[in-house]
Each structure stands twice: as C-alpha cells, then as structure tokens.
Amino acid sequence: MLKNKTFLIFLILAIGLSACGTQSATETLPTTVEDTTSPQDTPSSEYTYTIVDTDQTWCLSDSEAVECGEVFVGQDAQYEGLQPSYQDNGDGTVTDLNTSLMWIQDAGDKTYYTDAMEELETYTFAGYDDWRLPTIKELYSLALFSGVDASMASSSDVDGLWPLIDEDYFVFLYGDESGGNRVIDSQWLTSSIYVSTVNEGQSCFFGFNFSDGRIKCYGLDATPAGGYFAQYVRGGEGYGENDYVENGDDSITDNATGLTWTQNDSGEGLDFDSALNYCEALSLGDSDDWRLPNIKELHSLVDYSRSPDTTDSAAIDPLFNMTQIINEAGEDDYGAYWSGTTLISYPSNVGAVTYISFGRALGYQEQYGGWVDVHGAGAQRSDPKVPSEETYEFGHGPQGDAVRQYNYVLCVSGGVAEPSDGDDPSTLLLSDVEIESMEGGDVPTVDGADSQEGGGELDLVSAATELGITEDALKAALGEPGQDAPDFAVVAATLGISEEVLMEALGVTSQP
Numbered sequence: 001m002l003k004n005k006t007f008l009i010f011l012i013l014a015i016g017l018s019a020c021g022t023q024s025a026t027e028t029l030p031t032t033v034e035d036t037t038s039p040q041d042t043p044s045s046e047y048t049y050t051i052v053d054t055d056q057t058w059c060l061s062d063s064e065a066v067e068c069g070e071v072f073v074g075q076d077a078q079y080e081g082l083q084p085s086y087q088d089n090g091d092g093t094v095t096d097l098n099t100s101l102m103w104i105q106d107a108g109d110k111t112y113y114t115d116a117m118e119e120l121e122t123y124t125f126a127g128y129d130d131w132r133l134p135t136i137k138e139l140y141s142l143a144l145f146s147g148v149d150a151s152m153a154s155s156s157d158v159d160g161l162w163p164l165i166d167e168d169y170f171v172f173l174y175g176d177e178s179g180g181n182r183v184i185d186s187q188w189l190t191s192s193i194y195v196s197t198v199n200e201g202q203s204c205f206f207g208f209n210f211s212d213g214r215i216k217c218y219g220l221d222a223t224p225a226g227g228y229f230a231q232y233v234r235g236g237e238g239y240g241e242n243d244y245v246e247n248g249d250d251s252i253t254d255n256a257t258g259l260t261w262t263q264n265d266s267g268e269g270l271d272f273d274s275a276l277n278y279c280e281a282l283s284l285g286d287s288d289d290w291r292l293p294n295i296k297e298l299h300s301l302v303d304y305s306r307s308p309d310t311t312d313s314a315a316i317d318p319l320f321n322m323t324q325i326i327n328e329a330g331e332d333d334y335g336a337y338w339s340g341t342t343l344i345s346y347p348s349n350v351g352a353v354t355y356i357s358f359g360r361a362l363g364y365q366e367q368y369g370g371w372v373d374v375h376g377a378g379a380q381r382s383d384p385k386v387p388s389e390e391t392y393e394f395g396h397g398p399q400g401d402a403v404r405q406y407n408y409v410l411c412v413s414g415g416v417a418e419p420s421d422g423d424d425p426s427t428l429l430l431s432d433v434e435i436e437s438m439e440g441g442d443v444p445t446v447d448g449a450d451s452q453e454g455g456g457e458l459d460l461v462s463a464a465t466e467l468g469i470t471e472d473a474l475k476a477a478l479g480e481p482g483q484d485a486p487d488f489a490v491v492a493a494t495l496g497i498s499e500e501v502l503m504e505a506l507g508v509t510s511q512p
Contacts, residue, residue, distance in 0.1 A: 049256035053081035065425035077422035110227030137240030217376030249285035269406030329371035334359030364400030
C-alpha cells in the first residue's frame with residue numbers, strides 16, 4: 001500500500017482539526033520498501049498499453065468515506081487494478097515496473113516548452129541520450145488519485161497535503177506563494193499539442209497538474225508562475241497506442257489495454273449515481289460484468305489527434321458512437337463522460353467526480369465574448385456527484401468552467417481489474433486523536449472559497465451583507481466547491497470591489 005493512502009483516509013476523517021492540535025499525518029506514515037526488480041524486466045501485464053490503477057481504495061459518498069456498497073455502488077474503489085510499482089535505479093532515474101517507462105526522478109527547475117525541446121536535442125542523463133518529453137498519456141500513467149486536490153490550500157497547509165504522484169520516488173514541489181505562485185502552480189509539460197486551439201486561437205499543449213489533479217491545455221506562448229516542470233522520460237515505445245477490434249455485438253476490445261468497451265454511449269446525460277447504475281446493470285454480448293471506468297481507464301480512450309474543430313468528431317476513435325450535443329455556445333459538440341473516480345479536495349471535499357471531455361471543454365470568458373473552448377477536447381475535469389438546481393449560467397470558477405451535472409457514459413469490462421471491497425475507513429486511521437467533530441459522519445465543508453482559520457464554513461450571508469450585494473451574486477462569483485479554487489482577484493473584479501475588501505468580508509487570511 002502506498003503511503004499516501006494512509007494519509008488520505010486520515011484527511012477525510014480528521015480534517016478541520018488543525019485548531020485542536022491534530023498530529024501531522026506524515027508522522028504516522030510507513031516507510032516504502034524499494035522494489036529491487038531489474039528495470040529491464042517486462043511490465044506486470046501482458047498488454048502493451050498498461051493502465052496503472054488510480055490508487056483510490058476508499059469508497060466515498062458526496063461528503064465522507066463510507067463502507068463500499070452503502071452509496072454510489074460501482075465506484076472506483078470497488079474494482080482493483082494493476083497497482084503502482086516503481087524502482088529507484090540509484091542514478092537519478094525511476095523505472096515504472098508496470099509500463100517499463102524510465103523517468104528522471106527530479107524534474108528540476110521550471111522551464112518552457114520551447115526551452116525543454118531545445119535542451120533535449122543534446123540532453124544526456126544517467127548514461128542515456130534518448131530522453132524526451134512524455135505524451136500526456138505517458139505522464140498520466142503516474143497520476144495517483146489517492147492524492148489531494150490542493151486548490152483550496154495556502155502555503156501554510158502544504159505539510160498537510162499530498163500530491164497526485166508518489167513522493168517516495170519522484171521529487172515534487174508545490175507552488176511557492178512567497179514567490180508569487182499559487183500552491184497549485186505545479187503543472188507538468190508534455191509533448192501532446194492540441195490539434196485545435198483554446199481561447200479563440202491560442203496554441204497549447206495538454207499538461208497534467210499533480211497538485212490539483214486536472215488535465216488542461218496550457219498556452220505555448222503563455223505560462224503560469226514562470227514555467228512548467230519537465231519530467232523527461234525514455235523507453236516504453238508505443239505506450240498509449242490503442243489496438244481496437246470490433247466484436248460485432250456493440251462492443252469494442254482494445255487489445256493494447258485488455259479492456260472491452262461499449263461501442264455506443266448512454267445516449268443521454270445521467271447524474272453520477274445513475275451512471276454507476278447504468279453500467280452495473282448492463283448486460284451486453286457475452287458479458288454482464290460491466291462497470292463505470294476509473295478515470296485512467298477512461299483517459300486511455302482519448303485520441304488527441306481528433307477534435308470537434310479539426311475532424312468534426314469527438315476526441316476518440318470513430319469506431320465509437322458518441323452522442324452529439326449542442327453545447328453552451330450553441331455549437332455542435334460532444335459531451336463529457338463520467339468516470340468512477342472521486343477528485344478528493346483539500347480540506348474535506350469529496351463531492352466531485354472526474355470526467356473526460358471528449359468534446360470542447362468550455363468556459364465562460366467575458367474577454368472572448370462568452371463560451372469558448374478553454375481546456376481542450378481531451379481535458380479531465382470534475383463535476384458534482386449530486387446535481388443541484390444551480391444552472392451555472394456563467395460557468396464555475398475563474399475560467400468559468402461549464403458544469404453540466406448530467407454527463408454521458410461508456411462502460412468497460414475486462415482488463416486486470418478485479419472486484420474489491422475497498423478499504424475500511426475505520427481501520428485506516430493511524431492517529432490517537434479523537435475525531436469528535438466526525439461523530440455522525442459529518443465532514444466539515446467549505447462553501448465556495450478558502451476556509452477560515454481553523455476550518456469551517458464561510459458565512460456568505462454576512463459577507464454579502466457587508467459587501468452590499470446579494471448572497472446569490474457572491475456565490476455565483478465564487479463558484480461552487482469541488483472545482484477549481486476561486487481567484488479572489490478575479491472574483492473581486494467581477495464584483496467591482498478590491499481584493500482586500502473581498503477577503504476581509506469573507507474572513508479569509510490568504511489567497512489559495
């Protein structure tokens with residue numbers, strides 16, 4: 001078991017207790033034993049495109065860790081796949097024993113796409129000169145969704161966070177707020193260039209953020225906080241390439257991953273619970289063991305050579321029949337598709353589920369006249385598990401992300417995944433601290449913005465009154481919890497007030 005699993009269940013059950021003197025979770029973590037397998041050994045799978053498990057082993061409601069089978073039956077933790085396995089080669093490199101990819105252990109200082117590509121022309125490390133930028137599929141193989149989305153955190157919270165990568169093997173750094181970064185300014189470069197553009201003509205590459213757990217398309221000519229981390233890779237040729245076969249029974253098998261998929265999607269948008277039920281109840285062909293895919297299985301389907309703008313298709317092989325929609329901008333488009341994997345967010349939010357956008361990933365941007373593709377077809381984001389009456393007329397968060405709440409479904413079967421009972425949260429708390437605030441299963445939540453000192457909910461009613469606006473207007477500007485953190489400068493500008501006045505009214509002491 002990876003050590004971040006232990007931390008995370010502690011986080012879910014014990015969050016909000018920092019004001020009560022909670023022991024640091026990292027002090028209770030076991031030491032990982034290094035694997036001594038030769039880096040030349042073949043992967044732990046017979047498949048050429050090995051899907052490494054998400055490492056999410058707790059069943060989660062929309063507010064807490066629960067026994068598997070209580071709610072949201074069929075979620076990620078109820079199926080156990082190929083577990084992450086790495087070897088420290090002792091020379092500054094790490095071999096993934098599942099994928100056979102060899103990685104630079106320490107990405108070093110941030111850089112830019114063009115600078116990284118120039119460096120690689122003559123780059124030699126550990127005796128190898130065939131290093132390259134990873135594709136987004138190669139980089140995503142390292143993602144561990146036992147980690148915590150740090151969107152709502154500040155620098156003072158870093159010791160209580162856990163990224164979505166194994167720190168036993170890889171060097172990881174959060175953004176340094178003292179240097180003008182946000183905590184979540186920890187984005188990684190890839191060689192996967194979007195075949196279309198975002199934000200009305202901006203060329204971009206798909207990157208993954210190991211601090212907030214999202215894939216988006218970052219501008220090639222623009223960069224957050226001074227650049228991106230470049231985790232160079234070698235080996236594993238052909239990783240990420242699919243090998244589809246139509247089975248003649250409305251299913252498609254990918255011989256590269258060993259996964260079999262429904263050829264047709266659900267035909268309509270479903271809420272998350274209905275999406276789980278749809279796959280669990282499905283009987284198709286010779287199989288009745290269908291399930292909602294975890295996010296890494298679902299991501300394996302993305303074809304980054306396709307997009308609605310350039311191929312008039314979804315970003316997936318045209319063998320799949322994807323329902324066409326009319327998006328928020330009134331365009332012909334393709335939808336977002338649920339996974340079974342929760343995006344667990346600091347300090348205590350487990351109410352959002354990851355999805356892949358096989359069509360444009362829209363956001364509402366005033367400077368571009370409204371709804372535009374801001375993240376790219378093939379982005380990975382998250383939506384609420386439980387739908388609300390909120391219409392999200394102007395999206396959510398600083399980039400106005402479209403929130404649909406009813407997404408489409410492709411079901412999966414096969415591969416190496418086996419049914420699992422998940423981990424029992426009551427047996428994984430490695431702390432002597434009594435969790436009095438958790439009696440009855442309540443989890444403290446943050447309503448749309450950073451928490452106050454000591455945790456708890458923001459008093460938006462009082463804040464709105466102090467600012468002279470309605471509570472609805474304040475909520476709309478801040479966005480719903482479980483997505484990207486609000487940028488208080490943007491929120492303040494939207495409301496026509498100063499950032500200082502906004503933060504004072506909210507009682508927030510630091511910018512996430």
